[in-house]
Amino acid sequence: MDTAAHRPMDHAIVVGIERYLDPRVTKLRGARNDACRFYHWLISPTGGAVPPGNVALLAAPDAAADASIDDIESVFVRLCGPSRGGANRGRRLYIYLAGHGIAQEVQEASLVAADGGPGAPERHVPGWHWLNWFLLAGCFSEVVLFADCCRTVHGAWSVRPFPLNPVRRGIPRRVRWVRGFAVQYGGAAFEVDEGGGRGVFTSALLEALECSRKEDGRVTAASISEYLHNHPGLKRWRDRQEPSVVFDGDLVFSDQPARRTRVLIRAPAEASPIVEGGPGQKPWPVERGKHPGEFVVDLPRGLYEASARKLEPRYFKVSGTPGEVVNVSLG
Numbered sequence: 001m002d003t004a005a006h007r008p009m010d011h012a013i014v015v016g017i018e019r020y021l022d023p024r025v026t027k028l029r030g031a032r033n034d035a036c037r038f039y040h041w042l043i044s045p046t047g048g049a050v051p052p053g054n055v056a057l058l059a060a061p062d063a064a065a066d067a068s069i070d071d072i073e074s075v076f077v078r079l080c081g082p083s084r085g086g087a088n089r090g091r092r093l094y095i096y097l098a099g100h101g102i103a104q105e106v107q108e109a110s111l112v113a114a115d116g117g118p119g120a121p122e123r124h125v126p127g128w129h130w131l132n133w134f135l136l137a138g139c140f141s142e143v144v145l146f147a148d149c150c151r152t153v154h155g156a157w158s159v160r161p162f163p164l165n166p167v168r169r170g171i172p173r174r175v176r177w178v179r180g181f182a183v184q185y186g187g188a189a190f191e192v193d194e195g196g197g198r199g200v201f202t203s204a205l206l207e208a209l210e211c212s213r214k215e216d217g218r219v220t221a222a223s224i225s226e227y228l229h230n231h232p233g234l235k236r237w238r239d240r241q242e243p244s245v246v247f248d249g250d251l252v253f254s255d256q257p258a259r260r261t262r263v264l265i266r267a268p269a270e271a272s273p274i275v276e277g278g279p280g281q282k283p284w285p286v287e288r289g290k291h292p293g294e295f296v297v298d299l300p301r302g303l304y305e306a307s308a309r310k311l312e313p314r315y316f317k318v319s320g321t322p323g324e325v326v327n328v329s330l331g
Contacts, residue, residue, distance in 0.1 A: 007048070007049040007050055007051070007091070007092075008051060008054075009090040009091040009092075010048065010049070010050045010051075010054060010090060010091055010092045010093075010094070011050070011054045011055070011079060011089070011090050011092075011093050011094070011140075012039075012042050012048070012050050012054065012055040012056070012093065012094035012095070012096070013055075013056045013058075013075055013076065013079065013093075013094070013095050013096070014035050014038055014039050014042070014055060014056065014057045014058065014059065014094075014096045015035060015058045015059070015067055015072060015096065015097050015098065015099070015111065015125070016031040016032040016033070016034055016035025016036070016058070016059035016098040016099060017031055017032075017058075017066045017067055017098070017099030017100070017111065017112070017113065017114050018030075018031045018032050018066060018099065019065075019066045019114060020066070020100070020112070020114055020115075020116070020117055021114060021115050021117070022115075022116070022117030022118060022119050022120070024117060024118055024119075025100060025112065025116075025117040025118075026100075028099060028100065028191065028197070029191050029193070029196070029197030030098075030191040030192075030196070030197030030198045030199050030202075031059075031098040031099045031148070031199065032059040032060065032066075032098075033195065033196055033197055033198060034098045034148055034198060034199045034202040034203075035057065035058075035059035035096065035098050036057070036059055037198075037202065037206060038096045038098075038146070038202060038205075038206070039055060039057050039059070041206055041209060042055055042094060043055060046254065046256055047209065047254070048094065048253070050094070054090075056075045056078075056079070058071060058072060058075065065114060066099075066114035067113060067114055068113055068114050068115040068123070069113035069115060069116060069123040069124070069125070069160075071113075072113060072125055073163040076130070076162070076163055076164075077163050077164060079093075080133075080134075080137070080139065080164055081164070088138075088139060088140075089139035089140055090139075090140050090141075091140065091141050091142060092140060092141065092142040092143070092144065092251075093134060093140040093142070093143045093144070094144045094146075095127065095130075095131065095143070095144065095145045095146070096145075096146050096147075096148075097109075097111040097125060097127055097145075097146070097147040097148070097149060098111075098147075098148040098149065098199060098202065099111050099112060099149055100112040100149060100150065101147065101149025101150045101151060101152075101189070102124070102150065102151070102152050102153070102154040102157060103151035103152065103153055103154065103185055103186065104126070104154060104155055104157050104158070104159050105155070105159075106185045107128045108126055108127070108128045108129065108151075108159070109126075109127045109128065109147040109149055109151050109181045109182075110124040110125060110126040110127065110149075110157070110159070110160075111124060111125040111127065111147060111149050112124050112149075113125065121154070121156075121157040121158075122157075122158065122160055123160075124157070124160055125160070126159045126160055127145050127147045127179070127181075128145075128179065129159050129160075129161075129162070130162050131143055131145045131177065131179065133162040133164070133166065134175065134177075135175045135177060136166055136167065136169075136172070137166070137167035137169075138167070138169060138172065138173030138175055139167070140175065141173075141175060141176065142175065142176045142177065142249070142251055143175060143176075143177045143178075144177070144178045144180075144251065145177070145178070145179045145180065146180045146202075146205060147180070147181050147182065148182045148189060148199040148201045148202045148205075149182060149189055150182075150183065150187070150188045150189045151181060151182075151183050151184070151185055151186060151187055151189075152186065152187075152188065153185070153186050176247075176248055176249025176251055177247065177248050177249065178221045178245070178246075178247040178249075178251055179244075179245070179246050179247065180205065180224070180225075180228075180243065180244070180245045180246075181243065181244040181245075182199065182200075182201035182202075182241060182243055183201075183241045183242065183243065183244065184242050184243075184244050185244070187241055187242070188241065189201055189241055190237075190240055190241055200237040200240070200241065201241065201243060203237075204228055204234050204237060204238075204243070205224070205228070207227075207234075207303065207317075208223075208224045208227040208228055209224065209253055209254070210301065210319070211227065211278075211301060211302045211303045211317065212224050212226065212227035212228075212231075212302075213254075213278070213279040213300065213301060213302060214279055214280065215279045215280040216279075217255060217256055217279070217300070218252050218254065218255045219252070219253040219254040219255075220250045220251060220252050220253065221245075221247040221249070221250050221251045221253075222247070222250045224245065224253070225245040225247070226281075228243050228245060229242075229243070229245070230281075231277070231281075231303060232305060232315075233277075233303050233305065233315045256301075256320075259300060259301065259320040259322075260298040260299060260300055261298070261299055261300075261301075261318045261319075261320060261324050261326060262296055262297075262298050262326075263275075263296065263297050263298070263299055263304075263316070263318065263326040263327075263328060264289065264294060264295075264296055264326070264327050264328070265286065265294070265295040265296070265297065265306055265327075265328045265329075265330065266293055266294060266295075266327070266328070266329045266330065267293060267295060267308055267311065267329075267330040267331055268293060268308075268311075268330075268331050269292040269293045271295075271308040271309070271311065271330065271331070272286075272308060272309070273286050273295050273306055273307070273308045273330060274286065274306070274307050274308065275297050275299070275304055275305070275306050276304065276305050276307075277302055277303055277304035277305050278299055278300060278301075278302030278303070278304055278318070279300055279302055284297050284299060284304075285297065299318045299326075300318065300320060301318055301319060301320035302317070302318055303315065303316075303317050303318075304316055304317070304318065306328045306330060307330070308330050308331070311330045311331045312330070312331075313330075314328050314329070314330060316328050
């Protein structure tokens with residue numbers, strides 16, 4: 001997967017909304033930034049490898065209005081219109097939603113459009129219900145939905161139907177899918193001021209897409225779910241919001257070979273450092289370096305913990321980029 005041309009049948013719709021017409025809806029700080037960060041992962045040859053021309057990005061610059069429900073629906077209609085006759089549209093579809101959100105039911109996360117809110121509750125994108133349109137239509141073999149928004153309960157809001165009629169098939173096609181929500185039903189999603197504003201779920205998701213590799217080097221739906229729910233390095237934000245990741249089929253997001261990076265650990269000479277994490281979430285062999293108090297370990301891409309008895313543990317990341325230098329100090 002070294003060029004975007006390797007995924008010419010993949011498509012994506014990315015929406016980030018921060019400003020709302022209804023004055024009762026507070027302005028956000030990171031939704032557009034998050035949408036752009038996910039877009040860059042999508043088009044990266046080492047990420048989603050989706051051709052840029054196959055991605056609809058609705059994340060308005062400061063001078064433009066954020067996406068209304070008409071803007072969002074028109075993108076879905078343009079993409080899915082040819083499928084009304086039963087035509088196959090591609091291999092995989094990514095749907096990414098960031099902004100204010102609500103949940104009408106336990107399976108739902110609905111993104112509020114820029115012209116939506118308490119005065120216009122019908123103007124929203126119900127991620128789960130719209131994903132179901134694709135499961136029935138079978139126009140993509142795989143569908144991935146990530147929604148970085150709150151799921152506060154609003155059972156009185158009706159679920160907005162998909163902007164196209166259902167596609168009727170005599171024999172349904174098997175469609176594999178992944179649904180990742182920032183929080184459990186009824187929960188609130190948070191932003192931090194880092195980097196001009198970022199959603200904690202999107203930050204953790206992008207980290208998982210890069211670092212949650214299995215021992216064979218693959219990033220899959222299962223490895224992402226395990227990483228988001230269990231990795232100790234994410235405990236700080238997981239204490240505030242627990243994500244919800246469900247999937248039917250262990251989709252592969254990346255199968256890059258596991259390049260190794262040499263990591264230098266500095267610790268008291270009598271210490272015996274332990275390094276755990278990365279692919280397989282396992283311990284890695286640490287060797288003594290050339291000088292007292294130096295230890296070395298060769299690691300593939302991932303997030304790791306270095307620890308030693310009576311010393312504060314340290315978390316560190318290995319990106320696997322050529323020429324990378326990673327130094328960790330204990331004590």
